Amino acid sequence: MTRRLLILGGTGEARRLAERTLAQFGSRLVVITSLAGRTAEPVPVAGEVRYGGFGGAAGLAAYLRGNAIDLLVDATHPFADQISRNAAEASAVTGIPRLAVVRPPWQRQPGDRWIEVPDAPAAAAAVGPLGRRIWLTLGTTDIEAFTSLTEHWFLVRRVDPPPAPLPLCQAEILLARGPFVLEDERRILAEQRIDAVVSRASGGATTVANIDAARDAGIPVVLIARPPPPPEPLVPTVEAALGWLRSRLDA
């Protein structure tokens, strides 16, 4: 019997999971990836793809039932905590098994000048004395916390042009899509004379070059802590998620 898997996506892990699941279990599983629809041209994903929100946990539960989903894998970004809460709740309500893929956080290395803070307002308070030229690798909601820093200049990297002007007095937008490479990150830090970087403790490979380049250059990184992880079961890798799928399919 063919089963149906829904992957909550928007990450490299979700794309790899869709591809590898189809390669390993394609004869036994239909794979559907759900994207929030935030980027204009998302990276192609293997299998079926659907776009847009479900309408909260209740909407997701209705989608799972209405589309005869048998298994749910939440492979969203560690900072996408609302959809992860919704996935846990929808799984509890429907009884459809859910797994979350939560990538390990980066580990502090010798030479790192990390200033770890709980949230964006604390990050804005921390960058004040670190210098005038700040690289923000944050989403728009977090950037609003920096509005009052009118004496600072900000470099902001985005996949798509922001739909509205950024709420910052002095800012330059850099359009680029990860994964980013060390040489480019080093060059940008030097050319833009960056004094400090503000990043989220995302972990993973896509943005780690930014953290590595800051370490090499001796530049401080204000690192915003992750929200709490979703409830168990959790795995750290795509490989482990494939193991979970295998055990579910064989059960």
Ligand code: NAP
């Ligand atoms: P969020 O705050 O957790 O989610 C907000 C709402 O967006 C959810 O309640 C849901 O709407 C919808 N949504 C989120 N992910 C979805 C998905 N995969 N499929 C369908 N609907 C989804 O999430 P976010 O931080 O805005 O991130 C949105 C997406 O971008 C996620 O899929 C995430 O993996 C990806 N992403 C996020 C970040 C980040 O830094 N946050 C970085 C890289 C990629 P409804 O309640 O209507 O269902």
